[in-house]
Amino acid sequence: AQKVTQAQTEISVVEKEDVTLDCVYETRDTTYYLFWYKQPPSGELVFLIRRNSFDEQNEISGRYSWNFQKSTSSFNFTITASQVVDSAVYFCALIGNSGGYQKVTFGTGTKLQVIP
Amino acid sequence: EPEVTQTPSHQVTQMGQEVILRCVPISNHLYFYWYRQILGQKVEFLVSFYNNEISEKSEIFDDQFSVERPDGSNFTLKIRSTKLEDSAMYFCASSERGAVGKETQYFGPGTRLLVL
Numbered sequence: 001a002q003k004v005t006q007a008q009t010e011i012s013v014v015e016k017e018d019v020t021l022d023c024v025y026e027t028r029d030t031t032y033y034l035f036w037y038k039q040p041p042s043g044e045l046v047f048l049i050r051r052n053s054f055d056e057q058n059e060i061s062g063r064y065s066w067n068f069q070k071s072t073s074s075f076n077f078t079i080t081a082s083q084v085v086d087s088a089v090y091f092c093a094l095i096g097n098s099g100g101y102q103k104v105t106f107g108t109g110t111k112l113q114v115i116p
Numbered sequence: 117e118p119e120v121t122q123t124p125s126h127q128v129t130q131m132g133q134e135v136i137l138r139c140v141p142i143s144n145h146l147y148f149y150w151y152r153q154i155l156g157q158k159v160e161f162l163v164s165f166y167n168n169e170i171s172e173k174s175e176i177f178d179d180q181f182s183v184e185r186p187d188g189s190n191f192t193l194k195i196r197s198t199k200l201e202d203s204a205m206y207f208c209a210s211s212e213r214g215a216v217g218k219e220t221q222y223f224g225p226g227t228r229l230l231v232l
Contacts, residue, residue: 045223103164
């Protein structure tokens with residue numbers, strides 16, 4: 001069985017602060033992919049990033065960066081210089097070869113509030 | 117940029133009634149999915165669909181649920197006799213393939229279903 005844990009239920013930061021959202025996963029799959037999705041107040045799920053289990057290189061995209069560490073089964077997400085528009089629920093998710101790469105397992109989400 | 121669309125955005129129904137939620141996946145995608153998110157909870161996988169048949173389903177997807185691709189563009193989720201606990205946001209998603217490199221699922225904006 002696969003599991004994604006996001007221990008932080010809610011985080012509040014003041015605008016321009018950096019914030020890191022934690023994600024820890026469990027899987028027995030040999031090949032898997034990790035994702036982050038953003039769910040703004042309007043409710044849709046917005047794909048942010050995909051990382052495969054063989055690529056532990058960190059990635060940076062603008063103010064967003066991701067730190068994948070297979071040794072600790074973590075895939076953390078950092079927002080630098082946060083903005084009010086970053087306020088949303090962020091979901092970490094996993095998909096693996098045992099499910100034919102079809103069933104995405106989501107974490108419970110971290111609600112980020114950026115205060116102006 | 118192509119996107120998944122869903123209709124209606126909101127649906128209110130009486131308990132015991134049938135509802136059909138509609139989705140138009142991204143046009144070159146071959147795998148289609150339905151997920152559910154009960155208010156304030158995580159997103160849960162319901163079913164995946166490929167080549168006109170269900171390829172995987174969760175324990176939530178019982179006999180009251182069915183999926184169909186009635187034509188070349190639409191993908192529907194039918195709930196035969198709605199219950200109060202079916203109240204949730206229902207997300208449709210699609211991916212190019214359920215395979216390495218093509219497995220990223222893109223989600224629609226969701227249909228918020230309220231069963232009274």
